[in-house]
Amino acid sequence: MVPFEMGDCEPALVNHEMEHHIVAAAQHLVMALRASTNLDIDGVRSFLSNVEAHLSAKSTPSESRGWLLKEIEEQLRQHEIAIMSWETNQSLIWDSSSEEASEYLKAAVEVQKLVGTLGSVSPIRNAKQKELLLRAQGILEIAMSRLAEELRHILVRYKEYYEPEYMSFRSFAEDVVYDESFFSIEDEAAELTSRAEDGGSGTGTGTSNAPAEHLVSLIHPNMVPALKLIAQAMFSSKYDQEFCQAYVSNRREALDEYLLILKMEQLTIEDTLRMGWDKMSGEIKKWAWAMRIIIRVYLASEKRLCDEVLGEFGSVNLITFVDITKASTLLFLNFGEAITMSPHQPEKLFRVLDMYEVLAELLSYIDALYSEYAGASVRIEFHDLLARLGDYARATFAEFRNRIALDRSQKPFGGGGIHPLTKYAMNYIKVLSAYRAPLNLLLRDQEVKHPEPCLGIDSEEECSSDSSCALAAHVRSLVSVLELNLVEKSKLFKDSSLQHVFLMNNIHYMVQKIKDSDLRLYFGDEWIRKHIGKYQQHATSYLRATWSSALSLLKDGGNHALSFCKPTVRERCKSFCLAFEEVYKCQTGWIIRDPQLRLDVQIATSQKVIHAYRTFLGVCSGSIGEKHIKYTVDDIENYILDLFEGTTKSLPHPWKK
Amino acid sequence: MPATTEYQGSSFLGRISIRRNQVVSMDGHHEQELEDLDLFQRNIADRFSELLSARPPTDGGDGGGDSSSSAASADAPFLSVAWLRKLLDVFLCCEAEFKAFLIMGRERDPSVIAKPPLDRLLPELLDRAVKALDVCNAVMHGVDAVRHCQKLSEIAVAALEQQPIGEGQARRAKKALGSMLALLAAEDKDSSGHKSTERTWSFGRRGGSAVTNKDRSAAAQFRTLTWGVSKNWSASKQIQAMSANLVVPRGAEASGLALPVYIMGAITVFVMSALVAAIPCQERSGLAMHLQVPKQFGWAQPMTALAEKIGEEWKRKEKRGMAGLMEELQRMERLGQALAEFADPFQYPAEGERAEEAAARAAELAETCRRMEEGLVPLQMQIREVFHRIVRSRSEVLDVLDQAGKLSAPTL
Known part of the structure; x- marks a missing residue:
């Protein structure tokens, strides 16, 4: 009985050997019939008729292969029923149950095997075989078409987006602060250093804490095995192109949608170049933010999905990944390209350094994502973009230097206060130190014009490593350029006293900025000491320039006999007061913004002037006469406190007493 | 492919650099300038003539010297992928020579850059360069779309190459071709301003569930993102804007650098x-291919002839509705339509003659796909190369302008 129960037999295994078995069994049966005498005739007869029925059902043609085709046809019919039953069903297989899905896949795979078996014998002479082959192909086509449909459905229905709370963009939109401030120079440095306070590296966002490997599921994890099974079925049936086509299209759309969720706009180069700085700055922040998410999280996850679904089919997974993502990477590349094409304005430096840092950080991820030949063009483009961003940053840095060196004013700066250029330059330089890492890298091989040696580098290791870095050398040079320009600017003042006040103010400001920040490490204590000495020297020079002539009136002119002569002494006192009034009128309009510095200068002035005046009055008050002394020592002392307040005042003209 | 560029570029550049090293004495300046300009124009004329001669699949011919040795350029019918690559090669060559000219001219007289008419012409040139970059990006996407059509055609080819062809494979081929043709029609519709509602690249035989449909039409709206340009951007308007201020220098302006700047502008607009x-x-509706170039220039004749030829094709396209004039694309469209018809009322068995005809068409489609497979990715890379070259040149010209600016205004 055994040979006739072949329903489950794999058609592929059916061969002549089996036919031999069957024939041998039949011969054996005939021999047994001859040999035996007492048989249960009825039993044997019914058995044989059963065999006959089987035979007639299976094989009408005389050819030995015929009944096997019959067998195949039967199998095909069953699979066809399984496959066609879904054609009238509007619901989707993978929405139903996993059993049904695996039933369907099994049927599809079986049909594919039948196609293989039927097609393996060529040329096909047998009309029946040909007919069956075409029929099997037809069923396979229906199944594959269905699988492609299911695939698309799964890709759409089980698509997942992750909402990165820790990467909310709102924080970006609000903190567009410090870049614009360079135009309105009066801004406070606090804003400028917001980045430094954010922790130095990174673009001042929480994203730097993101784990190195941050993968999310882009398709519900439960459905990934289904995708893989569909891929297997379609690839083994040579429907790989259909699979990839559907897969790539859908994943591409998903990526496009995600970019829209990230509010990444498609901008033309022309649009980008026309953008105002405010908008551009915002777009750059968005770019840097989105780049991180897209490269580190989204694309990394996309790659993993490709690997999971297509990993077993050779390099297809990489090619598919590149096909899905290439167009979107151009979005990022072109924006970067456009930025590097824009004019080198110093205010852009920090934003561009943000871009540079983000890209430098992401480059290793990009290399890993776009490995091998398939990813080469994307990989190379990003490397090139990084180089261009670096060039741009260098050029912008040089432009900043030019701006400091070439800033020329026609008029002296009112009141001798801190020049906007000084504020601008120092605040800018202070922010530079927050971008120390990328700048050191970019400026490493840049020649420093007018190098300014770092003074007083002690043996302390930390100090020397900071002060010897490329940035330090450039920053020192920048400050010396600034100083030179300020000296030029001071020459616009006709009054040499005001020249000294101006330089004192500005150098003091520079020293304060450096002393109170990380910049001091770049300059060293000796530089600071030397420059404190410089502004103090200007203070001393101021005292001399302003007060020497006035005070000389109070000193005895060498001629003792004459000096005590009443009218002369009175005249001298009057002249001094006039001189003082003149100074008062003029220098109350001058400015020393720093209260401590102002007080220091006032005290030094007091010491010098009061001392001389008191001595003078002490010796001469008798000769002058009380009513001719216009100002008491206390008056003078009080009036000196009005100096450098920045509001011009006059002493009350009618004689006070 | 850059080999061609380098080769052609270097011969001209070589001459220039040799000359630059010679002591330029007396007043040979003007003469030399004319000679260089003549050479520049002759090179352009030669290159465009060669492009013009490309109509029937020639076997290289006189182009042997400067066309690359790859098989693609030996057989580069008009508007084929290989021809387009040659066109880009020509652009790169002309561009390199133009830049040499510009820099040389500046060395003769540095201040000339900051004086009229160049103080106006160069910024215009830069503006045109930026516009060309956006065209490059838009076209990059276009090649993507073509590749997509190629993939669909390949499915059809794979189905039709089966022996014997049954209903199943016919259906498979028909579906792929249908999607391909629909995609091309959608591209064309889009390009004439009517946004199709279903501009998705997926193809399906049924609507699927409601969710699928809704999601997909939403996705179709998002699709604009990968166009490479912003939503309201229009290729035809861009071309128009690029040629708007392109005017032949006349009178005194015609000497010096104004002419090469004009020539380069014309080449850029044409390419x-x-x-x-x-x-x-x-968005290509109303694309104007007529180039207003005065006939007196040697290079104007082949360039105008090319523009006219493309213009004629374009008119036909607008009438018949085609996605693009690319030779392979048109062929694919034509073959696709014929094969889709063949596959449509497919009755088994197909009669001998029809089957043979279909097989021949399928083979031709296979060959077209092969040529696309060979050429499209390099074409895309070359478009990107052109992009990068334009970026670089622009920044070089900016530097020149910057220096000239400093010269003319030494102190601020």
């Missing part, structure tokens, strides 16, 4: 409009 015509691209 970009040819790309836009050949490759699917956003």
Whole structure:
């Protein structure tokens, strides 16, 4: 009985050997019939008729292969029923149950095997075989078409987006602060250093804490095995192109949608170049933010999905990944390209350094994502973009230097206060130190014009490593350029006293900025000491320039006999007061913004002037006469406190007493 | 492919650099300038003549010297992928020579850059360069779309190559071709301003569940993102804007650098409009291919002839509705339609003659796909190369302008 129960037999295994078995069994049966005498005739007869029925059902043609085709046809019919039953069903297989899905896949795979078996014998002479082959192909086509449909459905229905709370963009939109401030120079440095306070590296966002490997599921994890099974079925049936086509299209759309969720706009180069700085700055922040998410999280996850679904089919997974993502990477590349094409304005430096840092950080991820030949063009483009961003940053840095060196004013700066250029330059330089890492890298091989040696580098290791870095050398040079320009600017003042006040103010400001920040490490204590000495020297020079002539009136002119002569002494006192009034009128309009510095200068002035005046009055008050002394020592002392307040005042003209 | 560029570029550049090293004495300046200008124009004329001669699949011919040795350029019918690559090569060569000219001219007289008419012409040139970059990006996407059509055609080819062809494979082929043709029609519709509602690249035989449909039409709206340009951008308007201020220098302006600047402008406009015509691209309605170049220039004749030829094709395209003039694309469209018809009322068995005809068409489609497979990715890379070259040149010209600015205004 055994040979006739072949329903489950794999058609592929059916061969002549089996036919031999069957024939041998039949011969054996005939021999047994001859040999035996007492048989249960009825039993044997019914058995044989059963065999006959089987035979007639299976094989009408005389050819030995015929009944096997019959067998195949039967199998095909069953699979066809399984496959066609879904054609009238509007619901989707993978929405139903996993059993049904695996039933369907099994049927599809079986049909594919039948196609293989039927097609393996060529040329096909047998009309029946040909007919069956075409029929099997037809069923396979229906199944594959269905699988492609299911695939698309799964890709759409089980698509997942992750909402990165820790990467909310709102924080970006609000903190567009410090870049614009360079135009309105009066801004406070606090804003400028917001980045430094954010922790130095990174673009001042929480994203730097993101784990190195941050993968999310882009398709519900439960459905990934289904995708893989569909891929297997379609690839083994040579429907790989259909699979990839559907897969790539859908994943591409998903990526496009995600970019829209990230509010990444498609901008033309022309649009980008026309953008105002405010908008551009915002777009750059968005770019840097989105780049991180897209490269580190989204694309990394996309790659993993490709690997999971297509990993077993050779390099297809990489090619598919590149096909899905290439167009979107151009979005990022072109924006970067456009930025590097824009004019080198110093205010852009920090934003561009943000871009540079983000890209430098992401480059290793990009290399890993776009490995091998398939990813080469994307990989190379990003490397090139990084180089261009670096060039741009260098050029912008040089432009900043030019701006400091070439800033020329026609008029002296009112009141001798801190020049906007000084504020601008120092605040800018202070922010530079927050971008120390990328700048050191970019400026490493840049020649420093007018190098300014770092003074007083002690043996302390930390100090020397900071002060010897490329940035330090450039920053020192920048400050010396600034100083030179300020000296030029001071020459616009006709009054040499005001020249000294101006330089004192500005150098003091520079020293304060450096002393109170990380910049001091770049300059060293000796530089600071030397420059404190410089502004103090200007203070001393101021005292001399302003007060020497006035005070000389109070000193005895060498001629003792004459000096005590009443009218002369009175005249001298009057002249001094006039001189003082003149100074008062003029220098109350001058400015020393720093209260401590102002007080220091006032005290030094007091010491010098009061001392001389008191001595003078002490010796001469008798000769002058009380009513001719216009100002008491206390008056003078009080009036000196009005100096450098920045509001011009006059002493009350009618004689006070 | 850059080999060609380097080769052609270097011969001209070589001459220039040799001359630069010679002591330029007396007043040979003007004469030399004329000679260089003549050479520059002759090179352009030669290159465009060669492009013009490309109509029937020639076997290289006189182009042996400067066309690369790859098989693609030996057989580069008009507007084929290989021809487009040659066109881009020509652009790169002309561009390199133009830049040499510009820099040389500046060395003769540095202040000339900051004086009229160049103080106006160069900024215009830079503006045109930026516009060309956006065309490159738009066209990059277009090549993507063409590749997509190629993939669909390959499915059809794979199905039709089966022996014997049954209903199943016929259906498979028909579906792929249907999607391909629909995609091309959609590209074309888009390019004439009517946004199709279903511009998705997926193809399906049924609507699927409601969710699928809704999601997909939403996705179709998002699709604009990968166009490479912003939503309201129009290729034809861009070309128009690029040629708007392109005016032949006359009178005293015609000497010096004004003429090469004009010539380069004309080349850029021509090359970009040819790309836009050949490759699917956003919003191309009313694309003007007529180039107003005075006949007196030697290079004007082949360039105008090319523009006219492309213009004629374009008119036909607008009438018949095609996605682009690219030779392979048109062939694919034509073959696709014929094969889709063949596959449509497919009755088994197909009669001998029809089957043979279909097999021949399938083979031709296979060959077209093969040529696309060979050429499209390099074409895309070359478009990108052109992009990068334009970026670089622009920044070089900016530097020149910057220096000239400093010269003319030494102290601020």
